[in-house]
Amino acid sequence: MNMNWKSKLSIFIICVSIVLISLGCGESSLKNPVEPETNESTPAPQKPTVTINISKSAVAPGESVKITATVSAVNGSKLMLNWVNTTGYGELSNISQNSVTWTAPGNSIIGEVRVEVIQLIITVISHVISVKESGVDTKTNIETVTKTIPITITN
16 A cells, blocks of 8 residues: 555644644643632731830920830731821920820910820731732732820820
């Protein structure tokens, strides 16, 4: 039996196709370097734990108070602390990330008692990137905590 080159080429293509199809079926022996998460949910962000230390809570006119904040349990990519002089009495100075000095106004009416309110607003921004079977999932979580610090001004 003498085959022409077209028949030989056709048989060769059929054989190669059968081999390639059989190799393509079944599991791959290669491991995926990025394992998908088995849990489809991202853990809920945690609010930071904030502790306030104040040098004194009652002052005379013109006296200063140092307020320090300690923030812990933060899993975030950015932590911001904002000090706010809510009632507007006195003055905030020496403001840093975690501490501030507040000075009571120098003048007051005799017998008058005022309460100054300083607020500390803590904001934590975190970016969560998860690899899942459905693809890459990115989330931005923003958590805030507000602490109120009352200071009494007595004459």
